[in-house]
Amino acid sequence: MTTPDVENLLRELTPRVLGALVRRHGQFEDCEDALQEAILAATVQWPAEGVPDNPRGWLTTVASRRVIDQVRSDRARRERETANTTQPMQAEPAEVPDTDDTLLLLFLCSHPALTAASQTALTLRAVGGLTTAEIARAFLVPEATMAARISRAKQRIKAAGSTFTLPDGPALEERLRVVLHVLYLIFNEGYSASSGSELHRADLAHEAIRLTRLVHAQLPEDSEVTGLLALMLLTHARRAARTTAAGDLVPLDEQDRGRWDRALIDEGTGLVKASLAGPALGPYQLQAAIAATHADAATAEETNWRQVHALYLILERIAPNPMVTLNRAIALAETEGPRAGLALLSTLDSDERMAGHHRLLSVRAHLLEKTGDTAGAYEHYRRAAKSTASIAEQRYLESRASRVRP
Amino acid sequence: MQFLISLHINPAVLDALTDEEKAAIGDGHGQFLQALKQSGELVSTQALVDPSQAAVVTVRGGQPVVTDGPFLEAKEHLGGFYLIDCEDKNRAIELASRIPDAAIEGLGVEVRQVMFADGNLVEA
Numbered sequence: 001m002t003t004p005d006v007e008n009l010l011r012e013l014t015p016r017v018l019g020a021l022v023r024r025h026g027q028f029e030d031c032e033d034a035l036q037e038a039i040l041a042a043t044v045q046w047p048a049e050g051v052p053d054n055p056r057g058w059l060t061t062v063a064s065r066r067v068i069d070q071v072r073s074d075r076a077r078r079e080r081e082t083a084n085t086t087q088p089m090q091a092e093p094a095e096v097p098d099t100d101d102t103l104l105l106l107f108l109c110s111h112p113a114l115t116a117a118s119q120t121a122l123t124l125r126a127v128g129g130l131t132t133a134e135i136a137r138a139f140l141v142p143e144a145t146m147a148a149r150i151s152r153a154k155q156r157i158k159a160a161g162s163t164f165t166l167p168d169g170p171a172l173e174e175r176l177r178v179v180l181h182v183l184y185l186i187f188n189e190g191y192s193a194s195s196g197s198e199l200h201r202a203d204l205a206h207e208a209i210r211l212t213r214l215v216h217a218q219l220p221e222d223s224e225v226t227g228l229l230a231l232m233l234l235t236h237a238r239r240a241a242r243t244t245a246a247g248d249l250v251p252l253d254e255q256d257r258g259r260w261d262r263a264l265i266d267e268g269t270g271l272v273k274a275s276l277a278g279p280a281l282g283p284y285q286l287q288a289a290i291a292a293t294h295a296d297a298a299t300a301e302e303t304n305w306r307q308v309h310a311l312y313l314i315l316e317r318i319a320p321n322p323m324v325t326l327n328r329a330i331a332l333a334e335t336e337g338p339r340a341g342l343a344l345l346s347t348l349d350s351d352e353r354m355a356g357h358h359r360l361l362s363v364r365a366h367l368l369e370k371t372g373d374t375a376g377a378y379e380h381y382r383r384a385a386k387s388t389a390s391i392a393e394q395r396y397l398e399s400r401a402s403r404v405r406p
Numbered sequence: 407m408q409f410l411i412s413l414h415i416n417p418a419v420l421d422a423l424t425d426e427e428k429a430a431i432g433d434g435h436g437q438f439l440q441a442l443k444q445s446g447e448l449v450s451t452q453a454l455v456d457p458s459q460a461a462v463v464t465v466r467g468g469q470p471v472v473t474d475g476p477f478l479e480a481k482e483h484l485g486g487f488y489l490i491d492c493e494d495k496n497r498a499i500e501l502a503s504r505i506p507d508a509a510i511e512g513l514g515v516e517v518r519q520v521m522f523a524d525g526n527l528v529e530a
Contacts, residue, residue, distance in 0.1 A: 115493050145446050145447070389519050389520075391521055
């Protein structure tokens with residue numbers, strides 16, 4: 001087995017082995033550390049010496065021994081400190097049932113006591129099976145920084161006294177929303193690769209899709225899980241077309257649709273259709289439906305903007321957010337003309353969250369350009385370029401500004 | 407998100423502080439650094455030598471010319487920085503407000519988001 005194959009296998013096994021360890025020993029934080037060490041050992045041994053017949057059993061046994069060693073040395077230390085007599089060692093426990101604990105682990109990693117940055121890091125390590133070094137590279141921080149963040153996150157979970165069980169009722173629903181948000185953040189981090197090492201960040205998008213597939217396999221009836229998976233697939237399908245070889249951004253209407261990944265689009269569209277048949281509509285589902293509408297158009301001109309606008313209207317109603325209104329203004333400009341879009345944008349001017357936001361400035365610039373107001377468009381493109389934190393976007397906005405320079 | 411918290415110092419203001427005040431600033435930075443390391447939010451930090459030790463390099467007609475002293479004739483100079491990776495701008499501002507310099511008139515603490523990063527943090 002090659003090294004990438006071994007890495008994929010390890011990532012697949014991670015949540016199952018970790019779940020088994022936590023069921024056996026309790027102590028999520030110790031088990032997680034022990035598994036990380038076992039994974040590192042496997043990364044070195046397996047490509048060289050071959051994968052053991054039962055890789056899952058190997059990992060469980062090696063990690064288990066480390067947890068027990070840790071418990072022993074902790075106990076020995078306590079006994080030295082208290083001058084106590086020795087106690088019998090914990091017996092090797094019986095084989096654990098073959099349950100899939102992926103969901104339980106995802107809930108634990110999305111613990112509300114953690115910041116979003118810690119939730120994403122811990123999820124990637126404990127469920128995704130990535131090493132601390134890999135996560136640090138993906139987020140462009142030193143390994144020591146990421147190690148401290150993960151260790152702090154685990155201490156917080158321990159302090160919060162979390163148990164390894166699924167919450168029930170509304171609490172389950174609420175926590176699931178957090179899990180989905182964390183997966184969405186991981187995906188976006190990979191998708192909006194704006195700096196440094198693009199390769200590693202692209203891996204994050206793959207990883208987010210893989211983890212969301214795991215959740216979908218567990219909760220196939222949850223329409224928001226289905227919606228999120230579809231949204232990721234449909235967004236990811238455009239990946240090759242959204243930047244030039246030089247790394248410049250290509251807007252949706254100028255993308256070479258022949259470079260969109262048909263297989264991902266078909267899968268995403270199928271999921272959207274299935275989820276829309278369900279009883280309730282959620283924000284991920286609607287965003288996926290919008291992405292599917294774009295995917296459905298062979299050319300930008302053939303886009304069904306009425307449908308896009310209608311979907312944004314529903315989204316605005318169930319999850320009001322100025323960014324949704326902004327996107328609806330783009331759709332409205334396509335169906336009713338740029339002035340209608342500008343009128344809707346002006347309703348956002350008093351919204352503090354949008355004041356000076358580069359997206360508001362750039363959409364306004366775009367619509368002003370369509371009305372023929374090149375001076376206004378130029379000014380807004382320039383202001384938008386100054387406001388963004390993304391270099392690729394800044395380059396794009398500056399090129400648009402040059403095109404309309406009065 | 408990464409932010410640079412830059413510390414703009416005024417040597418005249420620093421010179422006017424008592425030894426106790428100077429020691430308190432040093433302790434404050436030490437505690438701040440420790441907390442950043444523990445929370446997993448520190449990327450790196452650097453402090454710079456006195457601006458009088460700076461060299462300004464210009465190239466004119468292909469020839470480099472080096473002059474002593476800081477580039478800007480100003481009272482305040484870049485004294486050092488913290489490069490942090492945190493949740494959002496609000497958190498960066500909250501962290502910056504814990505830096506002792508922020509409580510001293512004449513010293514400046516500025517927060518700016520990083521737009522591009524590369525270097526030895528990331529091995530390809």
